[in-house]
Amino acid sequence: MTLTWLLLTLLGQPAAIGRNKQMRHIVIDCDPGHDDALALMVALANTDALSVLAVTTIGGNQTLAKVTANARHILGLLRSDVPLASGQEGPLVKALRCAPEAHGDSGMDGPALSGYDYPVASTNAVVFLRDTIMSCSEPVTVVALGPLTNIALLLRTFPEVKSHIDMISLMGGGIDHGNSTALAEFNIYVDPEAAHIVYASGLPIVMAGLDVTERAQITTDEIESLHGCGQVSEVAYELLRFYNESGHQLGFVNSPIHDLCAVAYLLDSTLFVGERHHVDVVTDEGAARGLTFVDARPKPASPDNALVLIDVDRARFVDRLREALTVLDTRIAGQ
Numbered sequence: 594m595t596l597t598w599l600l601l602t603l604l605g606q607p608a609a610i611g612r613n614k615q616m617r618h619i620v621i622d623c624d625p626g627h628d629d630a631l632a633l634m635v636a637l638a639n640t641d642a643l644s645v646l647a648v649t650t651i652g653g654n655q656t657l658a659k660v661t662a663n664a665r666h667i668l669g670l671l672r673s674d675v676p677l678a679s680g681q682e683g684p685l686v687k688a689l690r691c692a693p694e695a696h697g698d699s700g701m702d703g704p705a706l707s708g709y710d711y712p713v714a715s716t717n718a719v720v721f722l723r724d725t726i727m728s729c730s731e732p733v734t735v736v737a738l739g740p741l742t743n744i745a746l747l748l749r750t751f752p753e754v755k756s757h758i759d760m761i762s763l764m765g766g767g768i769d770h771g772n773s774t775a776l777a778e779f780n781i782y783v784d785p786e787a788a789h790i791v792y793a794s795g796l797p798i799v800m801a802g803l804d805v806t807e808r809a810q811i812t813t814d815e816i817e818s819l820h821g822c823g824q825v826s827e828v829a830y831e832l833l834r835f836y837n838e839s840g841h842q843l844g845f846v847n848s849p850i851h852d853l854c855a856v857a858y859l860l861d862s863t864l865f866v867g868e869r870h871h872v873d874v875v876t877d878e879g880a881a882r883g884l885t886f887v888d889a890r891p892k893p894a895s896p897d898n899a900l901v902l903i904d905v906d907r908a909r910f911v912d913r914l915r916e917a918l919t920v921l922d923t924r925i926a927g928q
Contacts, residue, residue: 617859618644618731620722622680624653624739625663625701627836628764628852631829631914632738633667636856637675638917638924643859646733647725649718650679652689653739653783655700657682660739661713663701669709670828671921672928676725677711680718680743684784692779695839703835704828718743723751732759734859737791738852740780741765745787748794760797764855766872766885767803768901772843777883778803781874785883789874792885798899800872801854802885805865805902809854809910810847813837819915823922829914850914854902857913864913866904869897 621636623629636643648668650661661679668677683689696702714721722743726733735758737744744761747754765780765788773782781788792798816837819830837848858865870887871894887901888894 616642616644617734618646618729619734619736619859620647620649620725621645621736622649622651622718622722622739622743623664623852624651624655624660625667626654626660626696626738626852627701627703627832628850629654629738630663630667630701630832631850632852632856633664634671634825634829634921635853635860635914635917636736637671637673638920639860643856645675646729647676647678647721649677649722649743651718651739651743652682652691653780654692654696655698656689656691659700663699665711665713666701666706666709669711670706670825672925676714676721678714678716678718678721681746684740684742685745685786686784690773690783694842695836697835697839701832704831706828719746719750722747723754726754726757729757733757734759735761736855736859737761737763737765738855740783741787741791742784745784745790748796749790755794755796758796760799761791762799762801762855762858763791764801764806764852766800766874768885768887769804771884772803774880774883776881778885781885782883785874785876788883788885789876792872792874792898795898798872799855799858799867800885800899800901801851801858802901803851805905806851806854807849808907809851809905810845810849810907811911811914812847815911816848819918822918824925825921826918829918853910853914854905857910858902860913861909864906864909865902867900867902870899870901871895871897872899872901
């Protein structure tokens, strides 16, 4: 336990942080992606806490075709029956910028996944999300793990969905620094115009940015411990082994599991410490494009619109991943 964690715990946490006790209905918009895949695994393992209504894809870590193929592989591996729909190929304004330096040519290099003929809905993800959310009798949480293009189009095209969404839990941004640029994190940098729409939507947002996700690391020894434990654990091991190697070029020794934070918060928000802030996004051209920034003055000009996660109990975070993989290994072995 770090001194920062201890002090924040003693001083008190935001009211939004607490242990989840009720079933939550969610849709997951993603661009798999190694960390997206692990987030999907954990979400689909925890059927007692999360009801996954749909998975949708967005061009991001790789092209739309590649990330949709990756989503099909993961959902097929897990013997899932969650509906899958593909969304926008690129951002609202600019051309898509992928991240092969982190995720490889396939977007999910490492494991040899093939042979999963998982169905993809004929309806575009934006319409699919609208229909899924509106047909649910309970409020729906949107989990956004990639660029926010699909979600921005959903909110702008079908504003009636807002009253049916209880919150957005997203991985993106960073208050202290970026990774695509010195200031901008990848998911926001790819489509800052979409991110601006989402942050200005008025919906409650939990932001898992680089400030917390780079603390949510799995060590090389912990990665090795997954080897040989079961079919799903083996895939996770292969994913993390490649991700760890690609992370070395970015200066990491261990592997941050960025996207998993947005799901882990929904399962047990006591894993995290956060602060409420007003977050906005720079859409101008220039060095700051894609920057997420907060108004941290004692008297901000605008009311807060996001819970910004800033710290994580790393050991318990990794335990949640291990527990989920064990559940999935057992489930798959029994089928």
